[in-house]
Amino acid sequence: xxxxxxRAQRKLLLGxxxxxxxxxxxxxxxPKLVAGLIEAVGGNRPVAGLITLLxxxxxxxxxxxxxxxxxxxxxxxxIVRDARVLLSGKVLRADLAHLNAQxxxxxHTRLVGDTALMKIALTQSLAQIVLNGLIVVxxxxxxxxxxxxxxxxxxxxxxxxxxxxxxxxxGLRKAALVNRADTGAFGADLQRVLAALPTVKASNAEGRxxxxxxxxxxxxxxxxxxxxxxxxxxxxxxxxxxxxxxxxVMGLGMARVATGSLGVADFTxxxxxxxxxxxxxxxxxxxxxxxxxxxxxxQRVDELAGLPQEDAPGxxxxxxPPAPAPAPDGGHPAVEFRDxxxxxxxxxxxxxxxxxxxxRGLTALVGVSGAGKTTVFQLIERFYRPGRGxxxxxxxxxxxxxxxxVRERVGYVQQDNAAMRGTLRENIVYAAPDASDExxxxxxxLAGLTGVVAGLPDGLDTLLxxxxxxxxxxxxxxxxxxxALLQKPAVILLDEATAHLDSDAEAALRDxxxxxxxxxxxxxxxxxxxxVVEADRIVVLDGGxxxxxxxxxQLIQNDDLYRRLAAAQFADGALxxPPAPAEGxxxxxxxxxxxxxxx
Numbered sequence: 001x002x003x004x005x006x007r008a009q010r011k012l013l014l015g016x017x018x019x020x021x022x023x024x025x026x027x028x029x030x031p032k033l034v035a036g037l038i039e040a041v042g043g044n045r046p047v048a049g050l051i052t053l054l055x056x057x058x059x060x061x062x063x064x065x066x067x068x069x070x071x072x073x074x075x076x077x078x079i080v081r082d083a084r085v086l087l088s089g090k091v092l093r094a095d096l097a098h099l100n101a102q103x104x105x106x107x108h109t110r111l112v113g114d115t116a117l118m119k120i121a122l123t124q125s126l127a128q129i130v131l132n133g134l135i136v137v138x139x140x141x142x143x144x145x146x147x148x149x150x151x152x153x154x155x156x157x158x159x160x161x162x163x164x165x166x167x168x169x170x171g172l173r174k175a176a177l178v179n180r181a182d183t184g185a186f187g188a189d190l191q192r193v194l195a196a197l198p199t200v201k202a203s204n205a206e207g208r209x210x211x212x213x214x215x216x217x218x219x220x221x222x223x224x225x226x227x228x229x230x231x232x233x234x235x236x237x238x239x240x241x242x243x244x245x246x247x248x249v250m251g252l253g254m255a256r257v258a259t260g261s262l263g264v265a266d267f268t269x270x271x272x273x274x275x276x277x278x279x280x281x282x283x284x285x286x287x288x289x290x291x292x293x294x295x296x297x298x299q300r301v302d303e304l305a306g307l308p309q310e311d312a313p314g315x316x317x318x319x320x321p322p323a324p325a326p327a328p329d330g331g332h333p334a335v336e337f338r339d340x341x342x343x344x345x346x347x348x349x350x351x352x353x354x355x356x357x358x359x360r361g362l363t364a365l366v367g368v369s370g371a372g373k374t375t376v377f378q379l380i381e382r383f384y385r386p387g388r389g390x391x392x393x394x395x396x397x398x399x400x401x402x403x404x405x406v407r408e409r410v411g412y413v414q415q416d417n418a419a420m421r422g423t424l425r426e427n428i429v430y431a432a433p434d435a436s437d438e439x440x441x442x443x444x445x446l447a448g449l450t451g452v453v454a455g456l457p458d459g460l461d462t463l464l465x466x467x468x469x470x471x472x473x474x475x476x477x478x479x480x481x482x483x484a485l486l487q488k489p490a491v492i493l494l495d496e497a498t499a500h501l502d503s504d505a506e507a508a509l510r511d512x513x514x515x516x517x518x519x520x521x522x523x524x525x526x527x528x529x530x531x532v533v534e535a536d537r538i539v540v541l542d543g544g545x546x547x548x549x550x551x552x553x554q555l556i557q558n559d560d561l562y563r564r565l566a567a568a569q570f571a572d573g574a575l576x577x578p579p580a581p582a583e584g585x586x587x588x589x590x591x592x593x594x595x596x597x598x599x
Contacts (some may be wrong), residue, residue, distance in 0.1 A: 005082050009075040013123070016071035020131035023064035027276065028055050033057070035269035042265075068131070076123030083115045085303055091405075094307040096383045102307075104190025110304045114180060114297035121294020122516035128287035139273045139280075146270045147262060148164040150253060154245045154274060158281070158419025165285045167239060173292030179223040180296050186216040193310040231289055242278050249274055310382070310403045332395030334359045334491050334521035335380055340389035342375060349375045351544045353389070357491070357537075362517045364532045365525045366565060367541035373525045374415065376541075377493045380523075382406045394490065411484030415495040415525075419468025419476050424453065425460035427468070427479055439486060446516065447482035448508040449475070474505055474581045481509070485516065490517065494524040498531055510534060529566055538562070 006013070037050045086230050091099065092106060099107075143151045193200060193209050200209055239556045251273065256262035258352070328400070335357035342350040350372045365373045378384050379391050381397050391398050398406050411431070419427050427442065429435050435443075444450055452475050456462040468476045477497060494513075498506045510531060516522055526532045531551045540562050542550040542554065548559040555562040 007151040012071050012075035016068045019068040024134045026061045031269040031272035035265040038265040073125045076119040080119040092587050105191035106184035109184040109187040114300045117294050117297035121291050132283045136281040139277045146266050153248045157245040158241045164237045169288045172289045175226040177296035182220040182223045222398050272552035308413030316523035336392040338390040340386045342386045355539050361536035362522045363537045364535035371541035372544045401443045409490045411487045411492045413480045413494045421466050423461050443482040443486040446512040447478045449478050492520045
């Protein structure tokens with residue numbers, strides 16, 4: 001990925017490097033001109049031309065340096081922009097099973113902080129290393145032409161310092177990699193706390209979380225201090241060699257000038273070249289240190305770019321066979337599970353699940369907590385892929401369908417009522433941005449939001465805060481239902497869509513569901529049995545398996561677990577009247593009222 005991004009900016013980078021090379025030539029010519037100026041003065045020759053040429057070179061050097069810096073900097077900003085856009089797309093389309101294994105705060109750090117460091121490594125540092133390296137090499141060549149013996153003394157002093165500097169730079173890269181990881185860990189934990197701040201406050205956990213964050217901040221500080229120490233050592237280690245070189249050259253050079261074996265002009269030029277080496281040599285090693293830190297960031301960015309994608313080919317590297325065309329209306333069930341097995345890591349959740357969802361009507365999924373109901377929805381949406389078996393949408397294996405096509409045909413109302421910062425209208429049309437006003441009005445009415453919208457100061461254009469702040473939990477739930485309805489899907493998945501509604505709002509939504517179920521398939525994980533009773537088909541899940549399928553009267557009559565769950569809801573007053581009597585003894589364990597129908 002990094003090579004591709006860098007190649008895209010090769011014109012700017014090559015332009016900057018070429019200007020830098022011209023600037024290097026301009027810099028290396030200057031000491032020779034000064035030597036010529038000294039000789040001209042000693043020989044009583046005209047010096048105006050040489051002085052003018054030196055002045056032009058000084059100005060040209062400054063202009064070339066500024067232009068080169070602009071081109072390199074612009075290329076760096078372009079690389080960061082392209083990297084962030086590419087990585088954002090990778091994250092948005094990443095396979096959830098792999099993305100959820102990452103810490104969200106660390107992903108944020110890689111997208112924002114590491115890409116900025118990557119720019120420095122790939123553009124500024126590399127350019128400094130190349131251009132200042134050319135000055136060093138050119139200066140050494142020119143010094144060799146003037147006096148080889150003085151050059152050998154210089155190289156001997158600098159060689160020892162350079163070896164020590166390289167050793168420090170290698171340690172710096174390792175320390176920088178640790179520091180980036182520690183910084184990512186702090187960012188990830190901070191995001192974890194901020195996402196659950198009301199829970200933190202309600203649990204009086206501010207102190208504990210502060211201590212935890214302080215410990216992570218200390219860890220990042222310690223690794224950062226190591227980076228600082230190694231960074232600080234680079235210049236002094238090199239300066240020792242430079243100072244030793246200057247002292248040796250000045251002493252030996254003056255002695256040779258005194259004996260007449262070295263001319264004053266040549267000694268001046270040699271000394272100027274040595275002075276010209278000081279800043280570039282320091283910058284080379286500082287840039288190597290910065291580049292090593294940037295390489296750590298590049299490595300982390302590359303790891304993020306390697307996240308498996310949802311629409312990636314199968315294990316054999318080849319995409320599956322094309323799915324058959326959609327069946328005519330009524331030709332296939334809306335959804336079908338065929339012997340599906342799935343687990344999160346080593347924890348099995350579904351085992352041999354098989355059932356169908358008709359193309360019309362309301363199908364309810366019920367079962368105790370952990371039975372696998374939400375996992376069923378996530379497999380239908382192709383957030384995850386089954387470990388075995390097949391999930392079929394309108395007669396087609398969704399493993400062979402693009403995720404976009406699956407999600408165009410399936411509307412999903414999540415359990416946590418996801419809403420985002422923006423206007424109410426923007427949230428409702430999120431899955432169908434081109435929806436007409438008539439369609440929006442119909443979806444709002446079906447979701448029972450008409451009164452809510454009428455009561456807001458700016459109606460549909462009312463601005464909501466993060467996570468839908470400005471609406472109650474029940475209102476956010478209805479907003480999510482309206483969003484799914486506006487999509488006009490063939491299947492609507494409702495994950496406890498009535499959980500946060502009062503009795504009046506729930507009754508209104510049940511009426512809407514009856515109307516919606518006449519034109520598409522509705523699959524609901526229902527928290528309240530009042531919703532389940534009206535379902536055309538009920539699928540009972542238990543321990544990751546389908547225990548029973550039927551209508552409410554059939555399951556009350558024939559299934560102990562369903563009878564027990566329904567009885568618990570009746571006991572809580574979910575429906576008026578007593579539950580149907582159980583026939584015969586039940587070997588099901590006693591129910592906890594909190595088990596409910598949804599769990």
